[in-house]
Amino acid sequence: MEAFYNKFRELIETESKNEAIEFALALIDKHRVTIVEFYEEILARTMNSIECHNDEKNLCVWREHVRSGIARTIIESLYSRVLAERSKNHSTPPDKKVAVICPDGEYHDMGARIVSDYFTLLNWDVVFVGNSTPKDEFIRVAEHLNLNAIAISVTNPYNLVSAKKTIDMMREKCDENLKIFVGGYGFTKVDDIKKDFNVDGYVSSFNELKNLLEGGEY
Numbered sequence: 001m002e003a004f005y006n007k008f009r010e011l012i013e014t015e016s017k018n019e020a021i022e023f024a025l026a027l028i029d030k031h032r033v034t035i036v037e038f039y040e041e042i043l044a045r046t047m048n049s050i051e052c053h054n055d056e057k058n059l060c061v062w063r064e065h066v067r068s069g070i071a072r073t074i075i076e077s078l079y080s081r082v083l084a085e086r087s088k089n090h091s092t093p094p095d096k097k098v099a100v101i102c103p104d105g106e107y108h109d110m111g112a113r114i115v116s117d118y119f120t121l122l123n124w125d126v127v128f129v130g131n132s133t134p135k136d137e138f139i140r141v142a143e144h145l146n147l148n149a150i151a152i153s154v155t156n157p158y159n160l161v162s163a164k165k166t167i168d169m170m171r172e173k174c175d176e177n178l179k180i181f182v183g184g185y186g187f188t189k190v191d192d193i194k195k196d197f198n199v200d201g202y203v204s205s206f207n208e209l210k211n212l213l214e215g216g217e218y
């Protein structure tokens with residue numbers, strides 16, 4: 001896996017779009033890397049380790065955008081494989097529905113997009129709402145879609161305040177059975193996430209999510 005990671009990282013760092021996409025798809029289709037392994041051990045690890053070098057400070061944001069675009073193309077290209085994997089492992093249609101959302105001000109939505117695939121793989125019906133959703137919209141989405149759960153992704157710790165306001169409002173106005181799960185890099189320095197944010201679960205990986213959802217409670 002380390003060799004695959006190093007190669008993929010090199011392709012992303014040099015913004016080699018076509019090669020990175022071909023390489024990623026070949027890992028899944030030919031080299032037996034699972035979709036979850038690819039997301040966690042290769043793609044997220046690569047994106048989260050991207051650094052800006054001092055000699056090219058004026059190019060950093062531009063590069064971050066281009067690299068994120070390549071990652072996004074790969075994620076969308078994998079969707080048909082996500083559905084195939086779900087069909088292989090589950091014989092019944094999904095009976096639970098989740099919306100995956102980022103709070104107001106949060107434009108990092110790659111984690112949220114990947115988490116949508118995690119829920120799909122676990123046989124949930126998923127609505128990916130994506131980045132910077134105003135808090136009133138959360139309430140409308142929950143009612144309109146008749147959701148069992150909302151998953152909130154926060155990457156930039158500055159957006160924890162906005163996430164907290166959103167969660168407080170949902171606890172006040174939404175059905176009490178609605179579950180609220182959170183995750184993302186933004187929460188890494190919060191001590192007691194479940195208590196401080198009044199949520200049903202904080203999750204940082206596919207296996208943790210699987211254990212939480214299949215633990216019987218949800």
Ligand code: B12
Nearest residue numbers: 047048064068106107108109110111151153182183184203
């Ligand atoms: C890609 C990126 C961007 C892209 C985002 C594209 C997109 N559509 O998402 C763009 C270029 C737009 C961007 C913009 C900015 N970014 Co930026 N960005 C990043 C970068 C390089 C990678 C983040 C990422 O996508 N990781 C990959 C994902 C897949 O990993 P993940 O989020 O951890 O998700 C995994 C798990 O956490 C989990 N998970 C995530 N969410 C959830 C939710 C639930 C419910 C569950 C169960 C699990 C779960 O599952 C995922 C898969 O395993 C980071 C670098 C870093 N070290 O994090 C900086 C970083 C996050 N950005 C940063 C900053 C400052 C910005 C900007 C403010 C300035 C700028 N650089 O342009 C803007 C503004 C954004 C805003 N207003 O919100 C800082 C944040 C600093 C801080 N306060 O800590 C970082 C850390 C860079 C840095 N070292 O300074 N960025």
